[in-house]
Amino acid sequence: MAYDEYVPVLLNCRGRSCLIIGGGKVAERKALTLLNAGASVHIVSPVLRSEALQRLAKSKVLQWTDRKYRPSDLDGAFLVHAATDDSQLNMKIAEDADSLGILANVASNGEAGTFIYPTVMRRGRLTLAISTSGAGPKVSHDIRERLEEQFGPEYEDYLDLLYRMRSMIREEVESAEVRRRLLDKVYRMDVLSEIRRGGYVPWNSDKIKLWIENNQEE
Numbered sequence: 001m002a003y004d005e006y007v008p009v010l011l012n013c014r015g016r017s018c019l020i021i022g023g024g025k026v027a028e029r030k031a032l033t034l035l036n037a038g039a040s041v042h043i044v045s046p047v048l049r050s051e052a053l054q055r056l057a058k059s060k061v062l063q064w065t066d067r068k069y070r071p072s073d074l075d076g077a078f079l080v081h082a083a084t085d086d087s088q089l090n091m092k093i094a095e096d097a098d099s100l101g102i103l104a105n106v107a108s109n110g111e112a113g114t115f116i117y118p119t120v121m122r123r124g125r126l127t128l129a130i131s132t133s134g135a136g137p138k139v140s141h142d143i144r145e146r147l148e149e150q151f152g153p154e155y156e157d158y159l160d161l162l163y164r165m166r167s168m169i170r171e172e173v174e175s176a177e178v179r180r181r182l183l184d185k186v187y188r189m190d191v192l193s194e195i196r197r198g199g200y201v202p203w204n205s206d207k208i209k210l211w212i213e214n215n216q217e218e
Contacts, residue, residue, distance in 0.1 A: 006116065008129060014038035017076050021069045021093055022083030023048040026107045030081045031062060033117075044073050045084075071096045079103035082113070110134075121147050124156030125163060154195040161191060161203060168208050178216050185215050 018034045020027050023045030031053060034041050041062040048054045048064065057064035065073070069089065074080060080097045082090035087108040094112050097104035106113040111134070118129035119140035128147055130140045165186050173179045194200045203211075 005133075006131065008118075008131075010127065011037075011079075013078065015040060016078035017042060019044065019073060019077040019080040020083055021045065021073070021080065021089075022085070022107070023050060023053060023064075024083070024085065025050055026083040027081070028052050030083060030105075030107075031056065035061065039078075042073075042077075044069050069093060074100055074102055077102050079105070079115075081105045081107065083107040119144050121151070123151055123153065123159070125159040126151060126155050152196075154192055157195050157200060157202065158192050162186060164203070164205075165208055165211075168205070169212060172209065172212055173216070181218065182212060182215060 013034055014037065016039055018039040018041050020030050020034075020041065020043045023043060027043060027045065028050040031041050031043065035056070042065070043053065043057070043062060044065045044067065046066060046068055048057060048066075053062075053064070056062045069084075074096055077097075080093060080102055082093035082097075082104060084090055084093075084107075090106045090108045091112055094104040094106050094114075098114065103115050104113040105115055105117065110116040116131070118131040119137065121128045121130070121144045128144075128151070130143050130147070132139045166183060169179055169182050169186075173182065191200065
């Protein structure tokens with residue numbers, strides 16, 4: 001059986017112009033997601049029905065143009081969300097975006113756009129995305145709940161330590177072979193068990209450097 005397949009990617013939207021057409025709850029969710037990712041958010045809508053969006057626009061956290069959509073709104077956009085309550089307008093926005101090579105998400109019909117949002121679980125640096133290719137959001141949410149049990153909050157401290165150690169190893173060690181050996185030792189450390197037992201104390205830079213010095217030999 002063939003499925004409509006998507007390429008799973010994580011987009012870097014920091015500093016990029018991301019356009020949202022619409023001013024309701026869907027637009028609010030998209031805006032908050034993009035703002036959390038550091039994007040520059042521009043909303044085009046005659047009204048903002050979301051109080052959260054009204055506050056964000058008033059405080060200049062995002063740009064709001066209070067009128068109906070125009071094709072020229074797409075100029076310079078990295079991606080666009082068609083999030084109005086008019087399905088035909090959403091399709092028109094997606095078509096306009098596609099003609100310009102701009103990524104488009106269509107709230108009223110995911111398959112009409114060029115990207116969709118998966119159900120996401122986050123634990124600090126850990127991001128797990130779940131998609132059922134249209135089988136239903138309830139299934140995705142159930143899977144996320146099971147993953148939340150399997151990957152608990154201890155993964156935040158664990159991955160922070162791995163990130164800091166990997167970064168310092170790359171800075172402190174010139175030999176690629178020694179770096180590889182050190183990283184292999186890092187990944188074999190049973191830090192997760194220590195965190196789960198409640199006995200973990202975050203490592204400072206001096207402790208990481210000392211560990212690097214003491215573990216360079218085979």
